[in-house]
Amino acid sequence: MNDGRNAGEMRASQRRTTRAARGAWIARRVGALAAVLLGLLLAAPQAAQAQAADNELAARRAAKPLFEEGRTLMDQGDFRAAADKLQQAQDTFPAVGTLLNLGVCRRELGETIAAWEAFREAAELAERTKDERVDYARERMRELRPMLFLLVVEVPEEVRSDDLEVTHKGESIPPERWGQPFPVEFGDNLVRATRPGYEPFSTEVALAGRGKETTVSIPALSEASAEPEPVASAVDLSASGERDGGGMPSGRKIALTSAALGVVGLTVGTIFGVRAGSQYDQAEDICSIDGVAMCEDFERDESQALRDDARGSATIATVSMSLGVVAAAAGAVLWFMNPGDGASSTESAHFAPLLAPGTAGLSVRVGF
Incomplete structure (x- = not known):
């Protein structure tokens, strides 16, 4: 009797130890994935700012030779070709100096309205950037006014x-x-x-x-005046969901969708992680942890089936939470890379999960 009682107590102790170990494993996995997500969320604004700075520097470098070529053509008196080069430089990287020279070219070509607009844009840009040439640009506008x-x-x-x-x-x-x-x-x-x-x-x-x-x-x-009763076509048009402009930029809509998918992935992963722990506990309640002591054949088969189910649930939990982290992080990066003021951007970001036994990561490829 004592031997049987001792064996039962040992089995119960082993089950409690196993439950604690499984719970600690799940807690560590959830904590690690949460830490990765938090790190990516905190790093997203800095990454977006660094990307914007790199884009600005690249645009400035691309505009410089166009501006210099335009200035050379101005010195040669070829104002038409100079205006074309300066316009290309301005489209590449807006600058006060480029606009002022473009205004001079338009004025020399007799295009007084275009010259005024160039000087006006130069004055507005100079005022925004605290450039001292704002007064020069306004003076050029005053000179054109009588015409x-x-x-x-x-x-x-x-x-x-x-x-x-x-x-x-x-x-x-x-x-x-x-x-x-x-x-x-x-x-x-x-x-x-x-x-x-x-x-x-x-x-x-x-x-x-x-x-x-x-x-x-x-x-x-x-x-x-009051409109007549709406007809079916009017109802169809109002339900089409089309907009005439404004609203949230598509990039930010994608960001919110990605973040929502991330939350779903993390939720599913948590549910299956808890389920995996519960299935392991049920397996241990049926038979000892090593499957040797005091188990009938049918009990051993049932215990093994529960262990297999638990492994499947654990795999789903790991994959779901990993993909959840990837989707949430991608949403954060896309949110910061897509300004909400309607400004257009040629930047794009592509994300791919990196999954391996015991490893979860994020591959990012940015284009502009």
Whole structure:
């Protein structure tokens, strides 16, 4: 009797030891994966900033020879070719000096409106970057003023709204240009204001003369008359989900989707990790840990089946949590690499999991 009791106590002690070991194994695995995820999340902003700095440096280097070639062509008096090179340099890397030289070329070619716009952009960029050449750019604008027809579109505060669009000859006038003079060609100058649910406003502008400003004020728009009962096509259109612009950039939508998949992977991994531990415990309740003492054949088979199930659950837990970490980290990197202000970017990031026995990692390939 005592021998049987002692053997039972030994088996119970072994089961408790095994449960504790399995629990510690799961805790270590979850903790390690959580630490990897936290490290990747903390490193993502710094990685995105470093990538942006590298891109800026590469663009600056690419623009420099184009700018120098444009300056050489200016010295030779070939302002048309110089303007083309300087425009390429500006498209590659915006710079105050490039815009000022481009304005000079446009002025020499008789393109006064384009010259004004180049000097205006130079003045705005210089002001944003605290460049001392802001006064020089504004002086060049003043010199061109007597040769230009200037239009000012005023939009009173009570008329402004996020969905109000103001256009000149079909071209949108951004809100930051409302109330600011801009040069226009002599002739037809149609100004139009539209807003969903309101009657549009439009007017043909009679220009005052060269060097003078002509001001147009946008009035409060009248609400549109009641629409007839909607037909099926109208319902289909509203349900199409199309947008006319704005909203969250697609890169950030992908980032959120990736992060959500990461959370799902971590959740599934945790569930199967706990399940694996439970299945190991059930196997130990049936038979001793070494499968030798006090086990009938059918009990040994049942215990082995539970162990096999536990190994499968542990594998699923490891893979799910590893992929969860990869997806969550990819979401974080994509979020920081895709600005939310609508700026376009040619950057791309490709992620691939690195899985091996006892190892989980992330392979990242960035292109721009």
